Amino acid sequence: MMKQNDFKQVRTDEHTQEAFYRTFLECGKSPVKILFRIFKGNYWSLCKSVLFYLLQHSPVIVMPIITANIINAATYSEQYSLTYLWINAGILGVLILQNVWSTFMCTKNRSVAIRRAELNLRASMARKLQQLSITFHKEMKSGKIQSKIMRDVENIEAMTSSVFTTAVSILYSGGVALCVTLSRSPVVFVFFLVSVPVAVIIMMAFSKKLRRVNADYRHEVENTSGQVMEMVELVPVTKAHALENTALTRLNQNLFRMATSGHALDRINAVFGAICWVTFQFFQLVCLAFTGYLAYTKQIPIGDITMYQSYFATIVAQVTAVIALLPIITRGFESVRSIGDIMWAMDVEDNKGKEKMETLEGVYEFQNVHFHYHDDPHPVLNGLNLTVHKGETIALVGESGSGKSTVLNMVIGFYQPTEGKVLIDGKDMTELDLQSYRSHIATVPQTSVLFSGTIRDNITFGMEECTEEQLQEAIRIANLQEVIDKLPYGLSTMVGEHGDKLSGGQRQRIAIARAVIRNAKVIIFDEATSALDTVSEKLIQDSIDKLAKDRTTFIVAHRLSTIRNADKIAVIKDGVCVEYGTWQELVDQKGEFYRFRSLQT
Numbered sequence: 001m002m003k004q005n006d007f008k009q010v011r012t013d014e015h016t017q018e019a020f021y022r023t024f025l026e027c028g029k030s031p032v033k034i035l036f037r038i039f040k041g042n043y044w045s046l047c048k049s050v051l052f053y054l055l056q057h058s059p060v061i062v063m064p065i066i067t068a069n070i071i072n073a074a075t076y077s078e079q080y081s082l083t084y085l086w087i088n089a090g091i092l093g094v095l096i097l098q099n100v101w102s103t104f105m106c107t108k109n110r111s112v113a114i115r116r117a118e119l120n121l122r123a124s125m126a127r128k129l130q131q132l133s134i135t136f137h138k139e140m141k142s143g144k145i146q147s148k149i150m151r152d153v154e155n156i157e158a159m160t161s162s163v164f165t166t167a168v169s170i171l172y173s174g175g176v177a178l179c180v181t182l183s184r185s186p187v188v189f190v191f192f193l194v195s196v197p198v199a200v201i202i203m204m205a206f207s208k209k210l211r212r213v214n215a216d217y218r219h220e221v222e223n224t225s226g227q228v229m230e231m232v233e234l235v236p237v238t239k240a241h242a243l244e245n246t247a248l249t250r251l252n253q254n255l256f257r258m259a260t261s262g263h264a265l266d267r268i269n270a271v272f273g274a275i276c277w278v279t280f281q282f283f284q285l286v287c288l289a290f291t292g293y294l295a296y297t298k299q300i301p302i303g304d305i306t307m308y309q310s311y312f313a314t315i316v317a318q319v320t321a322v323i324a325l326l327p328i329i330t331r332g333f334e335s336v337r338s339i340g341d342i343m344w345a346m347d348v349e350d351n352k353g354k355e356k357m358e359t360l361e362g363v364y365e366f367q368n369v370h371f372h373y374h375d376d377p378h379p380v381l382n383g384l385n386l387t388v389h390k391g392e393t394i395a396l397v398g399e400s401g402s403g404k405s406t407v408l409n410m411v412i413g414f415y416q417p418t419e420g421k422v423l424i425d426g427k428d429m430t431e432l433d434l435q436s437y438r439s440h441i442a443t444v445p446q447t448s449v450l451f452s453g454t455i456r457d458n459i460t461f462g463m464e465e466c467t468e469e470q471l472q473e474a475i476r477i478a479n480l481q482e483v484i485d486k487l488p489y490g491l492s493t494m495v496g497e498h499g500d501k502l503s504g505g506q507r508q509r510i511a512i513a514r515a516v517i518r519n520a521k522v523i524i525f526d527e528a529t530s531a532l533d534t535v536s537e538k539l540i541q542d543s544i545d546k547l548a549k550d551r552t553t554f555i556v557a558h559r560l561s562t563i564r565n566a567d568k569i570a571v572i573k574d575g576v577c578v579e580y581g582t583w584q585e586l587v588d589q590k591g592e593f594y595r596f597r598s599l600q601t
Contacts, residue, residue: 031336035160038121042113046164049113052106053168059095061176064310066092071303110164118157125149125342132345148342152335159332166325170318177311185300188308191290192315217265220258227254280316287312351433360440360521361425362552364388364411370419371406371575380406382575383420388568393553395563397596398572404556407572408526411554413437442515446527448507455484456491459513466517477546478513480506516547523547525555560597569593 039046069088073080129145182189231238231251238247291308294300300308364387371381381403388394396404409415410422413434422429424437450458459474460466471491475481483506487493495501495510502510515523525544541562544555557563564583571579571592579591586593 031333034336034340035156038117039113039160042116045109045113045116049106049109049164050168052102052109053165054172056099056102056106057169057172059092059099060314061173062095063092064307065180067310068301068303068307071306072301073303075302110161114157114160117160118153121156121339122149122153125153125339128342128345132342136345145342148338152338155331155335156339159328159335162325162328163332166318166321170322173314174318177314181308181311184304185294185308187294187299188291191287192312213261213265213268217258217261220254220261224251224254224258227251280313280320283316284309284313351435354431354433355427356433356436357424357440358436360437362388362390362392362522363423363425364552365423365426366407366410366420367423368420369410369417369422371403371410371415371417380575381417384572384576386570386577386580388552388554391550391552392567393548393555393565395555395557395566395569396572397557397560397563397569397593402572403575404572405526408524408554408556411522411524412441412443440520441522441524442518442520443524443526444508444511444515448504448511450495450502450507450510452495454489454492454494455487455510458495458510459491459517461514463517470517474513474516477516478509479542480509480513483509512544512547521551523551523553525553525557527556527558560600571596 066088070085073085073088125148178189178192181192228251231247234247238244288305288309291300291305295302295305366384366386369381369384370379372379384403384407386407396407398404406415410417410429413429416422416430424432451461456471460471463470475484483502484490484493493501495507544553544562545565547553555563555566563569566583568580569583569586570577571586573592579586579589579593581589587597
């Protein structure tokens with residue numbers, strides 16, 4: 001068995017990740033160059049695997065020669081001694097017995113090299129994803145990212161393993177077969193050179209249609225797979241509107257097309273397989289007849305007929321393997337380019353050489369801030385001016401699309417102004433190490449993000465060394481104790497995928513507890529109560545009030561009742577702050593805020 005220490009030289013540290021990242025940049029878009037660079041540092045393991053591969057397959061290569069020698073010795077007993085026969089049998093026996101050890105060593109060394117590259121490639125992609133901006137992540141669907149990390153790397157691994165094995169086998173088996181044939185009978189060698197390409201051309205002519213039908217079938221499978229996922233996600237909607245039959249009819253159309261395409265693939269596979277078999281057997285027959293004629297005319301020994309038959313089969317099989325390998329190589333190269341969508345992306349948050357923030361007071365100044373997305377010239381923020389003091393709770397209100405969430409994203413550091421400045425504690429945000437800055441803030445989004453673990457794991461995420469007292473204090477502030485007491489395993493209760501076993505209010509309180517335990521200086525709430533019922537909203541609001549004490553707090557809320565206790569309220573309209581003041585001051589102005597309040601009462 002392969003031991004864990006076989007991987008002792010695997011590194012997934014920052015140095016290795018950056019090396020893989022540079023590989024994609026330096027090699028451009030050449031899949032071959034990239035693949036060679038990915039295995040840098042593992043060449044010796046691959047070389048050892050080649051050596052053991054040669055030893056592993058030596059019985060297959062030597063057996064035709066030994067068989068021919070034994071037959072010749074038995075046929076022409078007057079020319080050979082019995083010792084010659086036993087020596088040949090002994091050599092083959094030793095080579096057969098060593099196959100177990102050489103197979104293990106070949107696989108072990110090849111697996112170490114490939115799995116190291118696979119591990120480091122995935123880890124490098126994960127690191128790059130952490131470095132890429134939020135804009136990149138919003139533009140690329142999570143399903144595509146997951147496919148690139150898992151499926152595309154698997155395709156590269158499969159291609160590398162197949163190419164490695166096939167290439168070595170062709171050079172070894174085919175090379176030895178041709179060399180032995182040339183040394184023993186140049187006439188048979190010429191026959192091989194003429195007949196093998198003809199057999200291959202015939203098979204390739206039919207393989208073109210096979211590849212086309214295969215592509216059609218894969219396309220139908222992908223479409224049907226997406227349709228199935230969509231149907232499952234829409235089950236609550238279809239059942240709620242009695243549309244089960246409509247959904248089934250829609251899916252059945254895809255299933256029928258996939259079945260039809262699969263039937264066509266089965267037929268062409270059958271025809272292609274039969275033609276390949278007939279072609280192969282026909283040329284085997286020609287080879288047998290030709291070498292039989294040579295033996296009959298005393299040009300070669302009788303035993304050599306078996307040897308040439310075996311070598312001819314070996315050569316044709318290796319060339320056929322190359323044909324079968326072409327689709328795998330194509331998929332592998334496409335996967336390299338697919339991974340390049342991440343590795344070549346330049347939308348990276350660069351914190352190198354910037355000032356690290358050891359502490360955070362929580363003072364913010366937006367000075368004539370403009371912002372628009374790179375693919376949309378329409379401004380989201382259009383000269384925003386806003387000042388937030390230390391320990392102040394500020395609420396942002398306004399219509400959908402007014403720029404509230406963009407302001408919060410700037411506070412977090414996800415977006416940078418296209419014009420103007422955002423100052424944090426008097427320092428320009430563009431000159432700060434944003435990663436060090438974010439270690440001092442906590443966010444509670446509109447939709448709580450929980451992972452499949454226990455409640456304890458979700459609360460202490462990134463703060464695993466916190467004390468039990470800190471955990472209990474976070475639970476108290478988040479009004480979470482009542483929820484925990486009702487659960488069968490308390491803090492050890494599994495929350496399910498994305499927290500599906502919990503209600504919206506329970507998930508939000510866990511998110512608040514996670515923010516509390518970080519003891520952040522700045523807290524950001526992005527519509528944390530918008531999707532909750534009245535009771536849950538009241539509990540969450542109480543938690544927000546407790547958490548906001550002595551901390552700079554940003555709140556975005558559509559329900560104005562949840563921001564009555566805010567120190568200041570900023571009304572955002574068309575990307576600018578049109579009103580700013582306390583609740584009562586804004587009500588007295590009878591402006592935009594007064595209009596919002598009137599609509600909700």
